[in-house]
Amino acid sequence: SAVISQKPSRDICQRGTSLTIQCQVDSQVTMMFWYRQQPGQSLTLIATANQGSEATYESGFVIDKFPISRPNLTFSTLTVSNMSPEDSSIYLCSVITGVGGNTIYFGEGSWLTVV
Amino acid sequence: QKEVEQDPGPLSVPEGAIVSLNCTYSNSAFQYFMWYRQYSRKGPELLMYTYSSGNKEDGRFTAQVDKSSKYISLFIRDSQPSDSATYLCARPWGGKLIFGQGTELSVKP
Numbered sequence: 250s251a252v253i254s255q256k257p258s259r260d261i262c263q264r265g266t267s268l269t270i271q272c273q274v275d276s277q278v279t280m281m282f283w284y285r286q287q288p289g290q291s292l293t294l295i296a297t298a299n300q301g302s303e304a305t306y307e308s309g310f311v312i313d314k315f316p317i318s319r320p321n322l323t324f325s326t327l328t329v330s331n332m333s334p335e336d337s338s339i340y341l342c343s344v345i346t347g348v349g350g351n352t353i354y355f356g357e358g359s360w361l362t363v364v
Numbered sequence: 365q366k367e368v369e370q371d372p373g374p375l376s377v378p379e380g381a382i383v384s385l386n387c388t389y390s391n392s393a394f395q396y397f398m399w400y401r402q403y404s405r406k407g408p409e410l411l412m413y414t415y416s417s418g419n420k421e422d423g424r425f426t427a428q429v430d431k432s433s434k435y436i437s438l439f440i441r442d443s444q445p446s447d448s449a450t451y452l453c454a455r456p457w458g459g460k461l462i463f464g465q466g467t468e469l470s471v472k473p
Contacts, residue, residue, distance in 0.1 A: 341407050352410065353410065355407035
């Protein structure tokens with residue numbers, strides 16, 4: 250298994266500000282992902298964090314709003330920029346690991362409330 | 365049609381009951397599925413994964429895939445109040461996960 254630490258675990262943010270979420274994994278992993286879970290909803294993939302290159306964003310998500318860094322195989326950051334109340338969500342880091350790369354784990358999540 | 369569909373519930377059962385949680389999927393080529401449990405304001409926790417058809421058992425949990433009907437099920441025996449959570453089925457694709465909507469389960473003492 251993989252131990253995934255996310256910071257901050259929760260925060261209250263002012264409208265118009267930006268916040269960076271950190272994801273640290275206890276082992277090197279090839280693939281890291283960022284998900285969003287809005288209140289009462291399921292998880293939606295934001296992007297794949299690629300080590301050494303630009304992230305790959307899913308439809309509806311753009312780099313200007315959600316810039317992502319992946320400086321090495323154990324760490325990634327997601328920034329939520331120019332926040333509005335609609336960005337109030339849990340943001341989750343995910344990694345794929347295991348034999349054959351067939352097990353996907355999640356961090357505890359970062360709960361952001363935008364006021 | 366969504367790739368993976370799940371009844372959001374909520375589902376409320378008495379302690380000790382057998383719980384059946386279900387998902388349907390749209391593409392018969394899908395063979396690999398996962399079940400996650402998510403407690404309130406926590407990240408999803410991997411419960412089980414299944415491949416192709418048949419059953420997979422782990423303690424009180426049994427995962428079942430019926431390819432003929434494109435149906436995925438998770439059974440919980442002797443349910444406990446600590447099983448109260450949202451259960452999500454998911455299909456992996458290239459390391460990403462396509463989730464169902466999640467079913468909220470409440471087990472009453």
